[in-house]
Amino acid sequence: MGGRFANVNNNGIVLPEADYLAAYGMTNDGPDTTPPTVVSVTRLDPSPTNAASVRFLVTFSEAVSGQDVSNFHVEASGMTGASITQMSNCPGATCTITVGVGSGSGTLRLDVWDDDTIKDAANIPLGGIGIGNGDFTSGELYDVQHYELYLPFILK
Ligand SMILES: [Ca+2]
Ligand SMILES: [Ca+2]
Known part of the structure; x- marks a missing residue:
């Protein structure tokens, strides 16, 4: 040219x-023909933690819109009742997800589930067209320690 x-x-x-x-x-x-992807899911708060809630930062390869709560899933190991309580600073190239940690001690991870509702400015869905091809399940873990819950029993 x-x-x-x-x-x-x-x-x-x-x-x-x-x-x-x-x-x-x-x-x-x-024109933009590159599908957006999830680059990383990282901790915004200290770990180990005994906080009631923790925040994850989801980073995309470019600005996207259409993130909703159904795109995010809390993978909890050893704990019960963990759930997403807030989404902030979405849409854009990042999204902050606040998770109520529930009860018990264990690990928490935030996964991104691709259902083609997250799209870039060129209307290309996450990972390209196809549900699940933009999933991200290898983010940073929180180590949640609620040992204080057991202290009264230990003291008895
Ligand atoms: Ca793109
Ligand atoms: Ca997709």
């Missing part, structure tokens, strides 16, 4: 191609 361009919208000024594309808010790469 190459060449120089004149356009009625820039008063007939001749521009090199790259400048022309930049002037009209485009890039040389053409």
Whole structure:
């Protein structure tokens, strides 16, 4: 590709191609054809923890919209009652998910479940078209320790 361009919208000024594309808010790469993906799920709070709730940061490869609570799943091991209590700073390239940790001690992980409702600005769904191909299940764990719950029994 190459060449120089004149356009009625820039008063007939001749521009090199790259400048022309930049002037009209485009890039040389053409339209976005790359599906968004989940890059990481990381802890925003300390671990181990005995807090009643913890936050996860979900990072996408580009800005997306359409995240809803059904896209996120708390994988709890050794605990009961853990659930998502808040979503914040979505949509965008990140999303903060607050999880109520429930009771017991164990580990908590936040998974992303792809149902093609999360899409980038070009309307391409997470992982491409297809439910489940954008799943992310390998995020950071919280180590939840609620040993204080057992203390009264130990003291008896
Ligand atoms: Ca894209
Ligand atoms: Ca998908």
